[in-house]
Structure formats: C-alpha cells, structure tokens
Amino acid sequence: MSRKKVLVLGSNFGGLTAALAVRHELHGDVDVRVLSPSDHFLFNPSLIWLPFGKRRPDQITFPVAPTFESHGIDFVHRAATSIDPVARTVTDDSGQVHDYDYLVVATGYRNRMDVVPGLTPDNDAYTITTLEDAIRAGEGWKRFLADPGDIVVGATQSAGCFGAAYEFLFNVAHQVKKAGLKNRVKITYVTSEPFLGHFGIGGLPGMGPMPDGEHLLAMFLRKSGITAIENVAMAGIDKGGLTLADGRTIPFGYAMIVPPFAAQDVNRTAPGLTDDKGYVTVRDTWQSQAYDDIYAVGIAAAVAVPWQTSTPVGVPKTGFPTEQMAHTAAKNIADQIQGRSPSHAKAFGDMPAVCIMDAGNNGVMILGNKMLGPDKGIMIPGPQSHAAKLAFEKYFLWKSRHGYVTLP
C-alpha cells in the first residue's frame, strides 16, 4: 500500500505543530508536505516589544525549511489558492497542484483594517498584529518620541486578540515613564470588551485574596494613570483623533489599535468548508464538518462565540489551544491512516486558558480552567511573570526551531 500523503497549509503555530506531530504519531511512515507563503516562523506574542526596539525581527523568527527538512517534511514556499475536496488537491499560486489524502488547514489570519475607516499609519494609527505592521509601529514610535502627544491603545469591535492590546498598553505606559513623559502624555485604552479584563473569554474569576480579572485590570490601569473606555465601537480615525460610535472624540499623537482578524480567502474555495466569515467549521476532532479528510486548526478553525455583547467581541484563538488542536488533529489523522475512526476530541471551550501578559517590567500569569467562561482560575501578578514571559519566548522558539513538538 502506498504511503499516505498529508498536506498542511500554513507554517506557523498550527501548521508547524500539525506537520511535525503527524510525522511523530506515525513514526515517519507518512509523506508530509507543508505549503506556506511564509518561509519564516513568527513568534507573534513578541510583536508587542518590536516597536520599542526590545526585539529585532530576527530574534523572534526562524527559517522553517531547515526545521521541516530535518524531520523529513517537504516544504513548499507558496500560498495555496484553491482547495478541491473532491479531487483531493490544492493548487498553489504558481499553478502547481498538490494532491493529498488528508489536508490540514492552518492558514491563520489577516487583519481587517477596514473595520475602522482611517485606521492607517498615515493617520499615526498603527497595529502590531503582523511583523510588517509592528515594524511600521516602531517607525511611528520613533517619530512620536521626537514630538509626543497623547496615546490611544485599543481593540476594535469584533477584535479577539485583547491580550495583545493590554500588553501593548502596559508596555507603552512603561516606555512613556522611561522617557520621562508620564506627566505630559495621557494614555487612553478603548475597547469593545463589555468590561475590563473580559479578554473575549468572558473574564476571569478571583481566587482567595486575588480580585477577579476586571478589578485587577482596573487596579493596574489606575496605577499606570491610564483612562479606560469600555464597551464601545470605533467609528473612524483622522490624523490626530479617534471618533467613537457614540460621537466622542479622543485626540492622540500615536495610536495602536488591534483590529478583528479575517480568515484567508483560500479557505472559501472548497464548497461548504467554511462559515460565512471564511473560518473552517469543525467538530471537536478538529475535522471539518463537511469533509472527513480535512482538518482545521488554530485561527483558521471556526469557534462559536457563546455570548452576545452589546458591542461585538471576538474569541482569542491563542497559541496554547492552537497547539492542542494541532496535536488532536495529528492523532486523528494517524487513527484514520491506521484504519480507525478519529478517537481524539477536545472542544475549544474546554481547553485550559494559559497566558502570560507582559507589562514592561512586570506582568500577570493567567491560568483559567477553560477557554470560554472560566469559573476557576488564578492570576499571578509581579515581576516574575515578566521573567516567565521572557523565558517562555526563548523556550518556545528553541522548541519550535528544533521541531521538538512532543515537549509541552
């Protein structure tokens, strides 16, 4: 019997993990090919530091080809442009056709900057959610330091990556203080979250003497002299000012806004594969609802938002659950290749919430019992959480570069 072919679209958290894990599960007895327009892995969590010169791009990226090669995985540096689930083929942007027995869609996100008209560096309004954006935010930061004004940090309606907005907020406050500008610069946090510390997961409970997420965040903001505006949509940005949906205007000289994420267009090319936003609808096995031989992991997978908020918020599909999805998908592909039904299931909402939020020289470690609506959890603030974030970055990059996917 010929060896089965697994094709993985995407080479970051989800794609890299899925490709390596499926080889591991089948002890190398499978052909794995990764197709991706990025030939570098990007450790997105460190993008919060890039604008302040605390990281260079080469410190938070590594080339993926050597990693794949050393694990017997074929890497093709191309974007997938269409998926044919009947012929079981994917076409790339050079026209080359790749066939598969099993497909893993790990195509992640792109920014939806058009959600707020005027959200552009031309208006001194930046984002940090891609490497190129974070570099531009750094160029803007240099200009800001030469001619300071007020600062707005925000997360728009339907954004889901609130952790990055908070981390940037506390880092910017730290940098403002370091630059001796604390008394000159007003910092405002604007968010679609219904309350501070909602994070798109419903907030975090308190434990013992530790207050809940909302009160802890409020305390941090107060201590840093930051004003917060919650539960609000953004209507537009002009040079020098952000207009909210309720008509208020907040002046700024520098803004960093986290937009909502959109799925990649290729996901939509297979009939019935995605929801109306282009995210692949999946079962708890991370198999597509429509096709038994297609899986989706990470941001590419659709996750239902279990609550309605008056200003819409998204769900953060963070690194830890992305890895869990990739491992679950790899185990199930191995099951199928070995003639069994997929036997591994992990619902997104039940995966633990694990995150370290950095604050410059301080931080908070966040542990919740589940991703959606955690009712048990702990938040550990202090400089040790900042140190843990730095150590985790080094560890994760080392682990991923060497392809040690079985390590936690």
Ligand SMILES: Cc1cc2nc3c(=O)[nH]c(=O)nc-3n(C[C@H](O)[C@H](O)[C@H](O)COP(=O)(O)OP(=O)(O)OC[C@H]3O[C@@H](n4cnc5c(N)ncnc54)[C@H](O)[C@@H]3O)c2cc1C
């Ligand atoms: C600023 C920021 C800070 C964050 N901080 C944290 C944090 O502290 N902790 C945490 O757990 N998570 C954090 N996250 C979230 C984390 O980055 C995501 O969970 C993770 O990136 C999801 O991985 P992914 O593989 O699904 O998607 P991505 O990382 O977006 O990777 C998608 C891959 O698909 C490729 N691709 C795109 N289009 C195509 C195509 N047409 N064909 C083939 N391949 C394609 C891309 O090139 C890329 O390789 C942060 C995210 C951001 C943006």
